[in-house]
Amino acid sequence: MRHLLSATAGLALMLASGPAMANRVFVSNERSNDITVLDGETFEVIGTYPAGNRPRGITISPDGTELYVCASDDDLVRVFDPNTMEELHTLPSGPDPELFVLHPSGNPLYIANEDDNIVTVVDVKTRQVLAEIPVGVEPEGMGVSPDGRVVINTSETTNMAHFIDTETYQITANVLVDSRPRFAQFTADGSKLYVTSEIGGTVSVIDPETQQITKKISFEIPGVLPEAIQPVGARVTSDGKKLYVALGPANRIAVVDAETDEVIDYLLVGQRVWQLAFNPDETRLYTTNGNSNDVSIIDVETDEVLRSVQVGQQPWGVVVAPN
Amino acid sequence: MLKGIIGLLAGAAALAQPAAAQSPDPVLIRAAVLRVDDPGLPPISRLDLPPADLGFAGARLAIEDNDTTGRFMGQDFEAEEVTATPDTAEAELARLLDDGIEFVVLLADDATTLALADQAGDRAMVFNAMARGDNLRGADCRFNTIHVAPSRAMLADGLAQFLMWKNWPRWFLIHGSHPQDQAMADAYRTAAAKFGARIVEEREFEDTGGARRTDSGHVQVQAQMPVFTQRAAEHDIVITADEADVFAAHLPYLTWDPRPVAGSAGLVPRSWHPAMEAWGGTQFQNRFERLAARPIREADYQTWLSLRIVGEAATRTNSGDPETLKAFILSDDFDVAGFKGQALTVRDWDHQVRQPILLTTGVLTTSVSPQDQYLHQTSQLDTLGIDRPETQCQFPETP
Secondary structure, three states: OHHHHHHHHOOHHHOOOOOOOOOOEEEEEOOOOEEEEEOOOOOOEEEEEEOOOOEEEEEEOOOOOOEEEEEHHHOEEEEEOOOOOOEEEEEEOOOOEEEEEEOOOOOOEEEEEOOOOEEEEEOOOOOOEEEEEEOOOOEEEEEEOOOOOEEEEEEOOOOEEEEEEOOOOOEEEEEEOOOOEEEEEEOOOOOOEEEEEOOOOEEEEEEOOOOEEEEEEEOOOOOOOHHHOOOOOEEEOOOOOEEEEEOEOOOEEEEEEOOOOEEEEEEEOOOOEEEEEEOOOOOEEEEEEOOOOEEEEEEOOOOEEEEEEEOOOOEEEEEEOOO | OHHHHHHHOHHHHHHHOHHHHHOOOOEEEEEEEEEEOOOOOOOOOHHHOOOOOOOHHHHHHHHHHHHHHHHHHOEEEEEEEEEEOOOOHHHHHHHHHHOOOOEEEEEOOHHHHHHHHHHHHHHOEEEEOOOOOHHHHOOOOOOOEEEOOOOHHHHHHHHHHHHHHOOOOEEEEEEEOOHHHHHHHHHHHHHHHHHOOEEEEEEEEOOOOOOOOOOOHHHHHHHHHHHHHOOOOOOOEEEEEOOOOOOHHHOOOOOOOOOOEEEOOOEEEEOOOOOOOOOOHHHHHHHHHHHHOOOOOHHHHHHHHHHHHHHHHHHHHOOOOHHHHHHHHOOOOOOEEOOOOOEEOEOOOOOEEOOOEEEEOOOOEEEEEOOOOOOOOOOHHHHOOOOHHHOOOOOOOOO
């Protein structure tokens, strides 16, 4: 506790309550059980803070006042004040929460329970479980439509994207995709849904209206074994022009023209690149590199990798505070 | 149970899986797991005593996994669990075949597996979840058999690649006196030639039926093992081929020269290990341990994977028709995920499942082969085991 306090001493001037400093970057470190906080302007490490056992999924409320972390081995979600990194309270999550997505309004939180084949819906204000929705084996990826009406869960062993109605908590469609779907990401206009398949090595482009796969994006990198190309995290710019896909042990980010869904470039980052996050104005993309224990920072306009910053052990997820 | 969930998902079926919506009763896909227990001596270590549900626990997890997916597909899976002795195995299989079961997972030794595969003929697809014999994938291959267990050649090659990367090419090979030990020794000889290692010395540890597990056993062993290994040619590592589990586990720390031990003890090549955590393995281990209340064994993993192959085929073809599933499993379009970091596929020349080999110590996975530097024109996994040009397997032209 003592060294925790000294770690936060430098932050004293920011202790006033309110939204997190804009552009501050939060990285969950799965093995060292902590959160590394970076300054989004200077990329300096501001501090490292305990986060419970096996922190993985990480997100922040739209108003920037609450940081949510899946503490997978604690079977709960920890809620932090993003300014002080003090733990405010916890949320029930169901067992082994891995990834989650916050409703665009900031409430509720939809959590994938990897060991239990369910998605848990939690009200972040009342801290009550609203629903448990049975899904396929090893639920992982969670995406939400921009209008908040549909939540997508991907199940890694069932190999489906499950469409969940956020009003009724009923599954309305199941789309079979390639092996081990990891992540689901809508475009900002809601017209397309991207689902990455880690073992299949593809990204399925799904029309959310018809729940049909309209295209599969595949990847080919000279000098990299095809088996090493394992799409995991994905983010699309809000103008719908560029999609970035983390390719896991290929140690690269694929840059995809999101209008044609053709790959335009590959960017070399750290080892086992896992999840991605933009800063609020989408000029920077942060990548967690699980095996090299660092974060790469990409200039979104030029697609150059600017630098990498050492964080904790096995960085898993990343989120940037809103403006 | 199933009905309730289907009711909950009624709206689901209508949109993406119309077939499921049309048939209110789920399609039943039946399989059986036939385990032939050979009443041999107990293992050297009591930690290796076989649990009563060996293999079956893996089957139960696979059926759970398949049924969870099956809810969305209108499919229901079951696997009958049958134990037999070498004497009763034929009758048990006959009963299963007469009952119309067309997917049979076998947990048996090499000879029994071959005999039962022949008995099944074209009436069932057989999944070999235990027997490692290279002959079963070679001269004695059978078209109806999918080898989910890795072959001895794959295990030996997986270890050999790692030892070459480690720059330990001089091997002192010690094998047991049982036929399966000799077969494993053959696999190491082939692997050494294939990857450029040298077997600088070979010895046979004869199974004389000595007193194991007696109060004074370790005293005897402590004296015997150093003597047995003394004055061997200069070597980097001791490779043990002891499938009968007679001596290898005693060798680490008791060799005459201070050398590491691999093979049947020390660094052991396996299909799976309960400490494996990469590639989603943690979740798989958690699910298994919650179900079986014990750590997983290779036989459980291989049985799980066998039934997942059936389940995956049923999902991808949206069918419960055994002929459709068999054809799909043997097609180029088939692959399945098995927590090994890449898609697992079936070799068309001998029906061996391609898979990475784990190199494990007692508590950890030390490495996973194939090693990066061994490349291949079609699949890196084909650097492990008998490749297409070398195969002695000849399937009938049009089965």
